[in-house]
Amino acid sequence: MDLAPVLDGFAVVLEPTNLLYCLIGVTVGMLVGVLPGLGPAATIAILLPITIGIEPVTAIIMLAGIFYGAQYGGTITSVLLKLPGEASSVVTVFDGHALARQGRAGTALGIAAIGSFVGGTISIVALSFLAPVVASFALDFGPPEYTALALLGILLVSTISSGSRLKALVAAAVGLLLATVGRDAFTGGERFTFGNLNLADGLDFVPIAMGLFGLGEILYNLEERHTAAQAPTKVANVWPSREDLRQSSGAIGRGSVLGFVLGILPGGGATLASLAAYAVEKRRSKTPERFGKGAVEGVAGPETANNAAATSSFIPLLTLGIPANATMAVIFGALLVIGVSPGPQLVTQEPELFWGVINSMYIGNILLLIMSIPLVGVFVKILRVRPAILAPITVLITLIGVYTVNNSVFDIVLGIVFGVLGYLMKKLGFDPGPLLLAFVLGVLLEESLRRSLLIFDGNAAQFFTRPISGTLLVVFLIVALLPLVQGALSRRRPAAERSDTTKELV
Amino acid sequence: MTSAHDGANSPEGPGGSTAAGASRQGDDDVTRSTTAVEPPSSLHDLEEAVHQLEHDAEHRPPPAGRTTNLVVATLVTALGAAALVGSLSLGAGSARTPGSGTWPLVLSLLLIGLGVGLAVTARSTTDAERFSRSSLLVLVGLATMVGFVALIGTIGFEIPAALLAFVWLRFLGGEGWRLSVLISLGLVAAFYLIFVAALSVPIPHLF
Numbered sequence: 001m002d003l004a005p006v007l008d009g010f011a012v013v014l015e016p017t018n019l020l021y022c023l024i025g026v027t028v029g030m031l032v033g034v035l036p037g038l039g040p041a042a043t044i045a046i047l048l049p050i051t052i053g054i055e056p057v058t059a060i061i062m063l064a065g066i067f068y069g070a071q072y073g074g075t076i077t078s079v080l081l082k083l084p085g086e087a088s089s090v091v092t093v094f095d096g097h098a099l100a101r102q103g104r105a106g107t108a109l110g111i112a113a114i115g116s117f118v119g120g121t122i123s124i125v126a127l128s129f130l131a132p133v134v135a136s137f138a139l140d141f142g143p144p145e146y147t148a149l150a151l152l153g154i155l156l157v158s159t160i161s162s163g164s165r166l167k168a169l170v171a172a173a174v175g176l177l178l179a180t181v182g183r184d185a186f187t188g189g190e191r192f193t194f195g196n197l198n199l200a201d202g203l204d205f206v207p208i209a210m211g212l213f214g215l216g217e218i219l220y221n222l223e224e225r226h227t228a229a230q231a232p233t234k235v236a237n238v239w240p241s242r243e244d245l246r247q248s249s250g251a252i253g254r255g256s257v258l259g260f261v262l263g264i265l266p267g268g269g270a271t272l273a274s275l276a277a278y279a280v281e282k283r284r285s286k287t288p289e290r291f292g293k294g295a296v297e298g299v300a301g302p303e304t305a306n307n308a309a310a311t312s313s314f315i316p317l318l319t320l321g322i323p324a325n326a327t328m329a330v331i332f333g334a335l336l337v338i339g340v341s342p343g344p345q346l347v348t349q350e351p352e353l354f355w356g357v358i359n360s361m362y363i364g365n366i367l368l369l370i371m372s373i374p375l376v377g378v379f380v381k382i383l384r385v386r387p388a389i390l391a392p393i394t395v396l397i398t399l400i401g402v403y404t405v406n407n408s409v410f411d412i413v414l415g416i417v418f419g420v421l422g423y424l425m426k427k428l429g430f431d432p433g434p435l436l437l438a439f440v441l442g443v444l445l446e447e448s449l450r451r452s453l454l455i456f457d458g459n460a461a462q463f464f465t466r467p468i469s470g471t472l473l474v475v476f477l478i479v480a481l482l483p484l485v486q487g488a489l490s491r492r493r494p495a496a497e498r499s500d501t502t503k504e505l506v
Numbered sequence: 507m508t509s510a511h512d513g514a515n516s517p518e519g520p521g522g523s524t525a526a527g528a529s530r531q532g533d534d535d536v537t538r539s540t541t542a543v544e545p546p547s548s549l550h551d552l553e554e555a556v557h558q559l560e561h562d563a564e565h566r567p568p569p570a571g572r573t574t575n576l577v578v579a580t581l582v583t584a585l586g587a588a589a590l591v592g593s594l595s596l597g598a599g600s601a602r603t604p605g606s607g608t609w610p611l612v613l614s615l616l617l618i619g620l621g622v623g624l625a626v627t628a629r630s631t632t633d634a635e636r637f638s639r640s641s642l643l644v645l646v647g648l649a650t651m652v653g654f655v656a657l658i659g660t661i662g663f664e665i666p667a668a669l670l671a672f673v674w675l676r677f678l679g680g681e682g683w684r685l686s687v688l689i690s691l692g693l694v695a696a697f698y699l700i701f702v703a704a705l706s707v708p709i710p711h712l713f
Contacts, residue, residue: 053705090556164633170582170620177589177613184606191606192592215651222647222678223567223640279552388679392671393693395647399654400663400697404707412655419651423644428570428578429633450604458602 006128009355013363018058018356025062026364029069030371033086034077034379035387038394040070040086041327041433042217045209046394048334049401056338057353061360063331068120068310068361071270072368075112075303076379079105088270088306091278095291095298102294110240111296112303113372115252119304120365122256123263123311128358131347135319138344143451144463148472150445153266153322155479158434160267165483167430175435178203179442186450198410205333206405207414208439212432213330214398215415216422218391238373240296248300251281255301259308264315269325270306277305311361317342318354322441326433329440336440337405570636575628583621589614643678650674662712668694 012018032043044063051059074086079096092112099108141149154176158168181192182202193199240248255277262273281301282291291298313324321343323329335342340353347354371379402415425432456462464470592607593614599605624631650670657666671690675681681689701707 091552094555164631166620166623166627167633170617170624173613173617173620174585177610177617180610180613187606189596189606191596191610192589219644219647222643223638275552275556386679386681388675388681389689391679392674392690395651395674396667396671396693396697399651400667400701400709403658403709404701407708409655409659412658416648416651416655420648427635427637427641428574429631429635446609449609453601453604458600460601 005351005355006359008352009359012057012352012356013061013360017055018061018360019363021054021058021062022065022360022364023367025065026069026072026367027371029066029071030073030368030379031382032066033070033073033075033089034382035385035390038214038217039327040067041330042213043070044327044330044334045213046398046401048206048210048330048337049404051334051338052405056335056340057356059338060331060335060340060353060357061364063334064314064357064361065364067327067331068307068364069368071303071307071310072113072116072372073379075116075299076109076372076376077383079108079112079299080380081383088274088310089303090271091274091302092299094278095293095295098292098294099296099299104294106238107240107244107296108299109376110238110373111244111248111300113238113369113376114240114245115248115255115300115304116307116372117365117369118252119256119259119306119308120311120368121362123260123308124358124361124365126260127312127315131315131319131354131358134315135344135347138320141320141344141468142466143448143455144466144469145472146444146448147452148463148469148476149320149322150441150448152472152476152479153316153324154434154438154441154445155476156265156267157325157437158267159479159483160272164429167428168434171425171430171432171435172438175438175440176442176445178208178435179439180446185443185447198408203439204406204411204414205440206337207402207411208418209330209333209436210398210402211415211418211420212422212425212436213326214394215419216426216432218394218398219419219423220426221387221391238376244296248296250284251277251297251301252304254280254284255304256308259305260312262305263309263312264324266316266322266324269313269327270309273305273309274302277301307365314358318346318357319344321346321444323437326436329433329437332440333436567635567638567640569632570634572628574634574636575631576625578634579621579624579628581621582624583618586614586617586619586621589617647674647678658710662710664694664698664712667697 013022028043028047029040032038032040038046044066047063047066051063070086071088074084074089075092075096078084078089078092079100082093082097084090084093092108096105096108096112099105138145154172158172159165179202181199182190183200184191190200255273258277258280259270259273262276263269278298278301281295281297282288285291285295285297287295313328316322316324317328317332321332321341323332332342340346340350398415399412402411403409405411422432424430425435452463453460463473589610593610594607596607596610597605598611599608650673654663654666654670668690671693672686675686675689676683679686698711698713701709702711
């Protein structure tokens with residue numbers, strides 16, 4: 001491996017502007033993680049307009065910082081308030097909050113911060129080695145491979161998303177349909193524009209993302225009963241003892257590997273990784289009965305894994321141009337907006353951006369470690385800010401922000417329309433993630449599909465004659481059909497299974 | 507056909523949501539709190555426990571009835587049908603010569619199929635929330651945004667923004683009068699300084 005571009009990447013990161021934006025990114029990420037309500041995808045969506053004026057590298061460094069910073073912050077509320085600030089920290093509640101009730105909140109937070117740092121760092125090192133390999137491998141991909149890859153990515157994200165699979169697929173299909181609005185790249189004819197000039201160039205990514213995630217989530221939260229966060233217990237002794245470290249070192253190691261692997265898979269990502277790590281730790285433990293009652297490994301494993309996964313989910317985005325989850329879809333959109341198209345050519349054509357972003361994560365993780373151990377008290381205080389005060393601020397930032405991208409009032413209207421859609425989707429059990437992901441991949445998917453069909457002269461079976469596209473499509477079929485088979489099997493004994501799960505839950 | 511699988515496995519399946527419904531009333535939720543203390547061991551059960559926890563933390567309304575689910579299914583099917591008509595008018599093309607309408611056609615057929623699937627499983631769907639009184643809050647919030655966008659072109663962003671912030675703080679957020687007025691004015695001043703004075707974004711402004 002040629003080390004020169006890697007080192008150049010460090011030079012990029014160490015520029016004062018980039019350091020500053022990295023700091024801003026991880027701080028905002030921490031805040032977002034601490035405050036329940038807006039997730040990282042929503043925050044990145046809301047902050048998209050900021051990225052337009054600044055250098056692409058700087059912008060992505062900041063957005064990435066928000067993403068992995070949120071993984072650190074989410075832990076704090078899980079441990080102290082039993083309120084997960086972030087989906088990927090939910091499982092931390094079980095043992096983290098139990099530890100807090102025993103007066104060991106500091107230990108839980110300290111172990112989580114150290115685990116996150118180790119997991120994140122191991123993942124970055126692995127990313128540095130693996131990403132260029134994947135990218136060079138993917139350079140030979142043609143339209144059929146991209147068709148298969150995009151199809152598989154969308155399907156996996158829909159399968160693993162929270163809630164009903166059927167509804168996730170509806171969301172994905174709507175997203176793909178929205179991507180067809182505008183001028184057809186092949187014929188130049190207009191599609192689904194209803195004569196509206198604003199739609200002739202297609203729907204813009206920014207208003208959709210800001211509406212769907214930002215406004216949609218704020219509207220959805222309006223309906224919640226606002227329970228004021230109870231004044232958190234004082235956090236003392238954040239440095240874990242040697243005994244705690246010894247006990248959790250295995251969990252941190254396993255969590256790093258598990259998180260890294262699950263983060264690469266489309267639809268995987270931080271949430272799944274934290275769940276899996278918890279299950280693994282509990283199964284491996286000689287004393288599984290301690291889990292749920294304050295086992296340090298139960299905090300260390302998932303917290304390590306979610307950070308490792310957050311980092312490694314950059315691999316499919318930066319090397320294949322295929323985002324692995326909703327947050328990556330927003331970052332993908334951000335890259336497109338600033339004029340960078342992520343894909344296998346990125347590492348060779350824009351090494352500074354590629355390595356700058358990856359190496360910024362080392363710095364970001366160090367900053368986060370500093371913020372989460374000595375400064376944890378500051379973030380605990382932020383919990384006292386009432387959501388009622390934050391909501392109008394976010395609404396105004398979103399509405400004005402969406403305008404500033406194209407200086408267009410139509411974009412604000414579009415943002416509000418998608419805000420309503422986002423609210424209704426969340427309300428009715430549709431995960432908006434697959435919609436945005438499918439929208440982002442829609443153009444690529446349609447173009448590759450049409451090119452492939454032209455190459456194959458209309459014979460779709462030829463997809464299976466090429467090794468990579470064939471393999472991907474076989475996996476696609478397995479993922480698509482497996483639940484049908486399982487469904488048929490479980491229908492025979494649904495009653496028995498259901499009473500089983502309730503028994504275990506109670 | 508995925509329904510049976512989803513019905514049994516969906517995190518907010520029947521068992522979970524009734525428990526959440528009960529906890530909203532705030533009475534006997536002993537079972538609920540033990541869930542969090544002793545999480546089950548398998549990944550799948552773990553996921554259920556996690557969703558339970560999220561549900562409890564957020565005080566969400568109870569699941570919607572069958573009518574809502576059927577309306578949703580109908581809307582999805584109707585969207586598919588409309589897209590189908592649209593794609594046919596664009597020219598369906600063929601596999602050999604895919605046209606403008608080919609891909610939308612595939613998608614609209616998929617949507618129609620999924621819509622029918624939703625209708626079939628409407629009875630066992632529990633992941634939609636009931637619209638309740640508090641949904642009106644959302645309408646109010648939406649109205650302020652619509653008002654904002656309607657007024658921004660003619661009188662600039664300052665007055666609509668202040669009004670929006672005030673309504674959200676005082677009426678949607680339940681903050682006090684004095685605090686609401688102060689924060690709304692402060693917010694507009696901050697936005698003015700950032701966007702107009704510092705960044706000189708060409709946003710319509712009054713002053």
